[in-house]
Structures are given as C-alpha cells and as structure tokens.
Amino acid sequence: MRGDGDGWSFSPDGMRHWGIYGAAGLLLRAPLIGGGVAVLLQHRAPWSHQGGTWALPGGALDSHETPAHAAVREAWEEAGIRPVDVRVRGERVTASAPSGWIYTTVIADTTEPLPTSGNPESTALVWVPEDEVVAHPLHPGFAAAWPGLRAAPARVRLDGVADATLLAAALPRVVDLADQGFVWLHSEPDGPGSDARIIESPAESDGDSVLALTRAQVLT
Numbered sequence: 761m762r763g764d765g766d767g768w769s770f771s772p773d774g775m776r777h778w779g780i781y782g783a784a785g786l787l788l789r790a791p792l793i794g795g796g797v798a799v800l801l802q803h804r805a806p807w808s809h810q811g812g813t814w815a816l817p818g819g820a821l822d823s824h825e826t827p828a829h830a831a832v833r834e835a836w837e838e839a840g841i842r843p844v845d846v847r848v849r850g851e852r853v854t855a856s857a858p859s860g861w862i863y864t865t866v867i868a869d870t871t872e873p874l875p876t877s878g879n880p881e882s883t884a885l886v887w888v889p890e891d892e893v894v895a896h897p898l899h900p901g902f903a904a905a906w907p908g909l910r911a912a913p914a915r916v917r918l919d920g921v922a923d924a925t926l927l928a929a930a931l932p933r934v935v936d937l938a939d940q941g942f943v944w945l946h947s948e949p950d951g952p953g954s955d956a957r958i959i960e961s962p963a964e965s966d967g968d969s970v971l972a973l974t975r976a977q978v979l980t
Contacts, residue, residue, distance in 0.1 A: 785818025795951020
C-alpha cells in the first residue's frame with residue numbers, strides 16, 4: 761500500500777531524497793553460534809536507487825510514523841520480518857539534507873537469524889556475519905554510516921552475579937552506549953570480544969578498563 765510519505769523531498773540545490781517526511785532503515789542483528797552476530801542485508805533490485813548494492817530494509821516515513829515504526833514496517837514489507845520478533849534498541853540519524861530530510865537508522869536485534877521473504881525491491885536477503893559486511897558492495901550512504909553503526913562484541917560472565925538468570929535471559933543483545941557506540945553483549949565464555957562486567961551503579965566504573973554495564977542497560 762502506498763503511504764502518504766512516498767515521494768521526493770527536494771533541497772534548494774535541486775538534490776532529491778526519497779521520503780516526504782524522511783526515511784528510515786532497520787539494522788537488525790541476530791546471534792550466531794559461539795557468540796558471534798549477523799546483520800540482515802538487502803541486495804537492492806537493479807531498478808532501485810543505487811541498485812545492485814547492499815543496504816538495509818527501509819523506506820519513507822508516513823506522516824504519523826516515528827522512525828522506529830517506519831523501519832519495522834519496512835522490514836515487514838520488504839523482508840517478511842514480523843514486528844513482534846523485532847526488539848528495537850536505539851537509533852541514529854545517519855544522513856540529512858538542507859531540505860530538512862533525514863534518514864534514521866534504527867538499531868534492533870532478534871533471537872535468531874529469521875527466515876526472510878522479499879518483495880520486488882530486493883534480489884536477495886542475507887544474514888551476513890558482522891565482520892563480513894564491508895566485503896559486500898554497499899550502498900554509498902550505508903557504507904558511510906557503517907563505521908558508526910558497528911557493534912563491538914563483548915562477553916559478560918554472570919557467575920556470582922545477582923539476578924544472573926534474569927540477565928542471562930536478556931542476552932545476547934545490542935546495547936546502545938550513546939556516544940560510545942554499540943556493543944553486542946553475550947555470555948559465551950569462549951565467544952568473541954573483550955570482557956564486560958555487571959555493576960550496581962555507574963560510579964563503580966570509574967577508572968575501570970573493563971566495560972562496565974548496569975543491570976538497567978542489560979535489561980531495558
């Protein structure tokens with residue numbers, strides 16, 4: 761169904777961007793065996809803008825939508841990912857234009873690499889290990905944004921931690937550290953990444969070289 765946001769936004773210099781009210785895409789991660797992580801990439805149809813490149817499912821916002829709502833809807837329409845299976849963790853504005861148009865990347869995760877079902881806007885949908893994303897010919901906009909969207913792996917040991925069962929049930933997941941970027945947090949003892957630990961309050965992390973996360977950061 762065509763939404764009221766479908767159409768071009770024009771800047772004073774004549775440049776145009778898809779989405780009258782802006783656009784959004786879903787950066788969806790899923791765990792791999794052993795603590796690794798994969799990203800869902802869309803191979804764009806040849807007729808589309810920058811066709812033949814790899815990017816994220818996404819599209820124009822409708823007037824009533826937030827970026828998160830639009831990105832999750834587009835992933836359902838373009839990749840067959842059910843909204844109920846998507847856990848949104850954060851978002852970043854990754855492109856903008858003088859017209860006021862912005863593109864928001866919505867960061868989310870799910871419990872496993874889910875089956876996909878594409879529409880005519882893509883020729884393939886593939887779960888790609890995070891370290892292999894850059895090996896694909898990426899859409900220029902996504903390529904420019906990718907360094908700031910990557911999630912560094914980190915393993916947390918929950919032995920002896922209060923509420924360990926509750927915390928373990930929340931993992932693995934993406935944790936949004938704001939200006940410090942993103943972390944893919946897991947509890948696989950031999951999995952990839954540096955060590956992390958659970959703390960009671962942010963003050964406990966002072967002078968600590970190990971990534972320290974509060975329960976709230978893991979559970980919300």
